[in-house]
Amino acid sequence: MAPRCLFRGSISCPFPALTLPIHSDPPLHLMVLATDKPLNFLCMVSLLFLDKAPFFLAMPHSLRDFSSPTRDRTRATAVKAGILTTRPPGNSLIKHFLIYSVLPDFCMLSSRVRLVATTARLVHSQIYSSSRSFMDLKALLCSLNDFASLSFAESWDNVGLLVEPSPPHTVNTLFLTNDLTEEVMEEALQKKADLILSYHPPIFRPMKRITWKTWKERLVIRALENRVGIYSPHTAYDAAPQGVNSWLAKGLGVCTSRPIHPSKAPDYPTEGTHRVEFSVTHTQDLDKVVSSLKEIAGVSVTSFSARADDEEQTRLSLNCTQQALMQVVAFLSQNRQFYQKTEILSLEKPLLLYTGMGRLCTLDESVSLETMIERIKSHLKLSHVRLALGIGKTLESPVKVVALCAGSGSSVLQGTDADLYLTGEMSHHDVLDAASQGISVILCEHSNTERGFLSDLRDMLHAHLENKINIILSETDRDPLHVI
Known part of the structure; x- marks a missing residue:
């Protein structure tokens, strides 16, 4: 049976609330309660309908963050109060909230808070859908890695997803900045960013605690509190063919x-770091040699026919890891004929032009x-x-x-x-x-020498992501040094 009850009364909300007009026909309104507190607050909040226009209420859906008894109790209260506790299908204007609508068929009986019968229904994405859609965070990360592989980053760097909200996490707005400062974080939150792409990693050295003491710790706290992810490509974008250094070169002429x-090349068709080659004559026990070598972890063996000194031989080629190399050498040294004819090659991955x-x-x-x-x-x-x-x-x-x-x-x-x-x-x-x-x-x-690249990056990502999400540039990000 569809829920039919909603609290109504004078405007006396114990939590921060925001009312947003929605330009549509008929006109709509949206109220967002800015709280995640595990309270039975549905019994405390009074809502005021605006000009008898259809009115929508959104409340945080992160009930899973509470303990089970509190979650169950809150959910039960929500059901009694007429809250639809399943997320709306498709893409809604408010992504991280439960949303339901109420048609204004009420009458004011008194100034006291009381239950009023209403008709409730789920808000469908068609009402709010824009030209953009959402992307699941994991799918977006895969696309970003396709654009510029993190494997190109320097070994000392700290790249990739640095802060992840609890899954599932959808991204409608990607916010680009060169440096993530507290001022930039405030801007990102005001612009409703779901994921911040910060070229420089705001987390570089290991953190032993997350407190309000330092600015970088505060960045992590604010990101998690507001369900905003943080991703940093840094030197992966430096190395990329369409990256920062290529953009900088455009200014030369x-x-x-x-x-x-x-x-x-991050991927190489062969395994191991070294190749060991030697020959075995047919008079020797080839199967025993191959079997012994295959017992060494990190060794792959291939063989082919060869002819040397008018004698038919089998040439063995071994790819092995650095750790396995010494075991292979120790085995071959037991047979002087093998060892004197052994060649060891160091394998290098091919360079990218x-x-x-x-x-x-x-x-x-x-x-x-x-x-x-x-x-x-x-x-x-x-x-x-x-x-x-x-x-x-x-x-x-x-x-x-x-x-x-x-x-x-x-x-x-x-x-x-x-x-x-x-x-x-x-x-x-x-x-x-x-x-x-x-x-x-x-x-x-x-x-x-880096920040100007973000404008090009925005355009390239729009094309790469097929305009599936909003991508915006920070307006407050700037170099900390100025000539005066």
Whole structure:
């Protein structure tokens, strides 16, 4: 039997509430009760219908966060009060709330709170559906990894999903920022973000506690309280062919570029780190040798026929892990004939031509250093940059080859032969080293060489995700350093 009861009375709500007009025909209203408290609050809240227009109430659905007795008791109260305790199908305007509607067929009997018979029904997604739909968080993460694999990130980095609300979690709004500060977090919450993509990981070093003491701990607390996920790609986007460094290179002019430190293919068809090859003559016990080698964990064996010194032989090829290599060598050393003819090869994953750290860019036509500075300032929308002239160089010196690295580029650029280094920041002594080699250095501050990429990222993700979700840029995110 469909629920038919709802509390009605004067406006006296003990919890924060928000009333939103919905532009539709007929006009609708939506009230959101901002509380997750495990209280029997349905008996405490009075609702005021607005101008006899259809009125919708949304309440938090995270009853699973409470203990079982409290959850069951709250659910029972909700059923008695006429709350539909199943989530609406499809895509509703309010994603994380239980929603029901009430038609205004009531009469005011007194100012005291009392039950009034009403007609209740589930709010369908057609009422609120927009041009965007939702994506399940796990499905979105898979799509993001398809866009730029996290396997390209540096081993020291902390990338991927850093904060996850309790599942299931749907994402309607993806919020992009370079740095997730408390000010940016407030903006993300105001804009109803479901997932924050923060280029820099706000969690980098291990946290021993989550308290209100430090700003990064507070970020985690606020994200979890508001059911907002946090994802960081960082150096995976640095390495990606369509990533941050490729975007930075666009400001140089027409050029060809390649990674300074190419990435290696994350997947390789062979197993192991080493290949061991040797031959066995037909007069020897081939089956016994193969059987013994296969007993070593981390070893795969293949064989093929070969002919050497006018003698038919079987060539054995073993792929083995670093740990298994010493056991294989120990076994082969027991037979001098095997051991003296053994070859050991170190296996390397193939390099990727367009993926990796930094970019070495060769301009189609040389330009003066002064012209290059203006191009960079225009691309990054900066009024000032810092410049260290290489020994013997002037503003009129030609620039043909530029080595660049978004963010902090010392370790990536070091030892690279170029006319100019472009990065966000370098140590004092690394700048001196470059200048002593006749290489000029332009520093733009760390995040100024990264933040502009987010506009391109938004457009690329819209296409990659087929416009399934809203993607917005932070308006408060900025580099902490300013020239005054």
